[in-house]
Amino acid sequence: MAEPGAKDMHGNVQRNAAAAEMGTAYDVIVIGAGWSGLMACKYCRAEGLRTLVLEGRDGIGGVWTFTPDQRVGGVMKTTETTSSRCITEISDFPMPADYPQFPSNEQIKTYLEAYCARFSLTEHIRFKENVKRTAKRDDLWEVTTSDGSRWLARHVIVSSGLHQHPNDVSGDERFRDYSGTLVHSAAVKDVSSEWSGKTMLVWGGGESASDIAFETSKVASRVYFCIPNGVWFVPKRVSGWPPFPSLEPKVLDHVTSRLRLWLSPTHKYSPFVYEYLEWAFGFNGHGQEAWRTDAPYQRSFFNKSADVLCRVKSGHVVPKRDIASCRGTMVRFTDGTSAEVDTIITCSGYSAVFPFLDESVPAGTDPRKWFKYIFYNEDPSLAFVGFARPIFGSIPGLAELQSRYVAKVFAGACRLPGPAQRRALTERDARFWDHHFRDTSRRIAGLVDHPLYADQLARLIGCRPKFAKLFFSSPRRWWQAITAPWNGCQFWLNDARHHDRIFATFRRYHGDRVAQVWIFVLVVPLLPLLALRRRLKIGLREHLLRAWRTRRAKRQLAGAKAPAGVALELYSRSEMQDLQ
Structure with missing residues (x-):
């Protein structure tokens, strides 16, 4: 145990050292010591950049550090990751082997502390330094903290996180006349004893909403769960792959291999696959009509916190679409029913707000306005890491690649x-992602497809895996690489010095390659059809219709009495060649 006063002495030493350093300019200042900020610091130091991290709290971890203080954003006491350790862990620092597939918030905090120790990051972090102002002074950024300290740097990385500023919907007309207790999910840290025997309502369709509905249903008499825009439920654990059930639950994240990306029809957005998924898993609303969404599969945000569904089955949670109006504690739903509700918990999400950026830096808060969702176009010495949101995957997995690139x-x-080219590319990317997520992009900024966006960054960094080269050097390792679940270590494959570590990671998750083999067996017969579809840019349905017309025309021509000129009027030259 430290002697009395040792902590104060250490604080004085740190302040004296800080005062001596404030007059010199750093290469990079990172704002925030959460998951993204730590990786940004590590990769900047790896490039030889003198780096300083400013963190407002007294420790690392950001939102993954649980605190009972309702004024401070963060995880619930029972929160665990919704993305598996395979797709979430840092590429060169695997999670401990004894960690579960979905680690708890305490385990994540311990993991990040070990990461800091492994790469000596703590000595580059200044704690309890709330950033109040960031402005450009000539060629340097001046960062001012709450105690009046001023720090200078040539570059700034903002990693303050997505979950800092809750969206306030108390003024929404749906809640305006509600007289019960109205709270935002950010203030929910644990299941309150005050909710015992009460009627609760959870409003929102994200994973936090599902977690809260699940936890509150354990003590409340009834929980109404409103998902206004519907949702695709994609359970993070499934019992095998229908029609091939398994006694051992499978981790859905593990069906993220290169083989699936190359061959799986789900990645081609085939309408027939939607019907299969609906039959096999009930993903769209998970069989609940009130929760169905019009957004196509993989074109909308996925909710992987599906434990709440078992509470629906037991009757403790009642699915609803939306609130029409409130009067007192009486809530009227859009389906025409009403209920007395004691407490409403709004899970309306968060806004990316940067109050510390000076007015002279109108970077905005929408990642679509930044080059590759990272760089402020007007001055790319300012970057943002950790603000791209994958519909299926993990923010840390993408934030690591962003950190490497920055x-x-x-x-x-x-x-x-x-x-000029940077702005044009930014506008092009924004149009692409807006169209890709056209049913949800207006509500949720920064949505990306995890593997597609990761590959875009990897190309820019120069670390996209060269699978063809690997195939000719080692077919066995090539097969391991393309059938392994997505893991950030794949972006070190081009450097043979990392192969032992990489393939050890691949072997660690080898058990789920069986699912990839089934995908291969089922999809290979469809490859000619998929190739034809891409070449002609026609839909599968149109292709089948055209084939039927071709067969009918052949039969007609076989016994035709009509002159050839009729056929020429009905078909083009290329089509006639196909018929002959």
Whole structure:
């Protein structure tokens, strides 16, 4: 145990050292010591950049550090990850072997502390330094903290997180006349004894909403769960792959291999696959009509916190679409029914707000306005890490690639396009993702497809795996690589020095390659059809209709009495060649 006063002495030493350093300019200042900020610091230091991290709290971890203080955002006491450790862990720092597939918030905090120790990051972090102002002064950024300290740097990385500023919906007309207790999910840290025997309502369709509905249903007499826009429920654990059930639950994240990306019809958005998924899993609303969404599969945010569904089956949770109006504690739903509700918990999400950015830095809060969802176009010495949101995957997995890219750009190892080209590419990407997620992009900014966006960044970094080269050097390892679940270590494959570590990670998750083999067996017969569909840019249904017409025409021509000119009027030259 430390002697009395030792902590104060250490604080004085830190402050004195900080005062001596404030007059010198860092290469990079990172705002925030959460998951993203720590990786940004690590990769900047790996590129030889002098880096300082400013953190407002007294420890690392950001929202993954549980605190009972309702004024401070963070996880619930019972929160565990919704993405598996395979797709979430840092590429060069695997999670401990004894961790479960979905670690708890306490385990994540311990893991990040071990990461700091492994790469000596703590000595580069200043705790209890709330950033109040960030402005550009000539060629340097000046960052001012709450105690009046001023720090200078050539570059700034904002990693303050997505879950800092709750969206306030108390003024919404649906809740305006409600007289019961109305709270945002950010203030929910644990199941309150005050909810015992009460009627609760959870409003929202995200994973936090599902977790809260599940937990509150254990003590409340009834929980109404409103999902206004519907949702695709994708359980993070499934009992095998219908029609091939399994006694051991499978981790859905493990069906994220390169083989699936290359061959799986779910990645091609086939309408017939939607019907299969509906039959096999009931993903769209999970069989609840009130929760169905019009957004196509993989074009909307996925909810992987599906434990609440068992509470629906038992009757403790009642699915509803939305609230029409409130009067007192009486809530009227859009389906025409009403109920007395004691407490409403709104899970309306968070806004990415940066109050510390000076008015002279109108970077905005929408990642679609930043180059590759990272760089402020007007001044790319300002970058944002951790604000891209995958519909299926993990924010840390993408934030690591963002950190690698930013560090290389700031170190001069990678070059950004010129201003005009950068803006044009940003607008093009925004149009692409807006169309891709056209049913949800207006509500949730920064949505991306995890593997597609990761590959885009990998190309820019120069670390996209060269699978063809691996195939000719080692077919066995090539097969291991393309059938392994998605893991950030794959982006070190081009460097043979990392192969032992990489393939040890692949072997660690080898049990789920069986599912990939089934995908291969089922999809290979469809490859000619998929290739034809891509070449002609027609839908599968149109292709089948055309084939039917072709067969009918052949039969007609076989016994035709009509002149050839009729056929020429009905078919083009290329089509006639197909018929002959």
